[in-house]
Amino acid sequence: MSLPRSSMNMMGFAVCCLCCDEPDVAGSERCRLCIASHAKTRERLSTQATSKADRLAREFVTMLANPIDYNEDSTHGEMMIHYSTLIDAHQGKAPAKTIEEIIAVFEKQKNKKQRSLIRDVANNNEWHDVELSAEQREKMLAKITGERPKHMPTWEELLSEVEKLLEGDEG
Template sequence: MPRKAMQELGFQACCLRCDAPDEVGVARCSTCIQHHRNVRETIASAPPDDPLYQLAKEIMAMAAEPHRYDHDEVHGQSLIEQQRLAGQLVGTPIKRTEHDVAMVFQAQREVEKSNALRDIGNQNPWKDAPMEAKEAKQMGTETWMLGSSQDQHYGARTIPSKPIEKVDRSERIGEDTALTDRVHAAAGQDGMEEDVAKIFEDIEFKQRQSKREDLKSAMEEVKELVDDDLEF
């Protein structure tokens, strides 16, 4: 059975072809997991336009989701074999009876679904019948009429008791670039399973951050050149 850590890394195909005993706490598994974790980190930190690492990323995607790529002319047969090996580890599903289905529906009917609008509306004492006109008029008068003690400074400008210091915003970067890259990286993995999507999301995020660092470095170099030209 593939180890959970290997599944999260997207390398469960290695476990399916491994001859190590399927036991908990095998030292060989720890070494393998650490090695593949290093491989993933290397791919994530690699230049995004490097052909070798692009190929590695494609093969990693195939190994993580073989059912999506088993039509590939080169790797299709290996991916089909991987699915066959994984299928041998799946036990026979328990046959459901009509009684089991009825119990599921019964349990669903007994679950009370929350509805914020309905629950708040049910607290209204006039939900069944409106209040009398006299009571409504009195409530309106009490609600909208402000007493002399309450409207003394109504609409007046607030005068602070001491000077308010101006906020220094020079160090604010404005856009949260890390959050932006994380959102774009996550959006690019639609359609994948959650564990696999997280793997490629991290890779995409690190590549975007690497590009930003390169751009920032280039801009600083340009600024230095411009500053040097302006010096007489």
């Protein structure tokens, strides 16, 4: 087994290095040949798919780049689990063995904040976590629509109005 070369890792082919039987010598002839071959493959796959074979090759490359997402695949799931295990072992992650470890892994994943570039940029708004008062909302609405804010009754005013209506019905 060889450690993944950074270029192979960036192309999504780290698994190929982890399955390699060549001695772990960076810059060896075999490494250069593999990197060149895989770079050509990635380049070819970046063009428009013209056949079923092209689409299948793209699917396989996608699976290799992130095997954990395909461990439920009916055909390739077993291999994807093997690849995921190789990658995890290389990254120092040991699989959970006890129920407590499994629960801890699930809790960690549940509490992990989902990152989204679009959401992160949108949430840089200074008003993101600010709760405006009714008066501030009305002023802002007036600025947007150009109209004077109308008087919006409070809950107390509405309830007293309902009580007056109910008293009028009784009397």
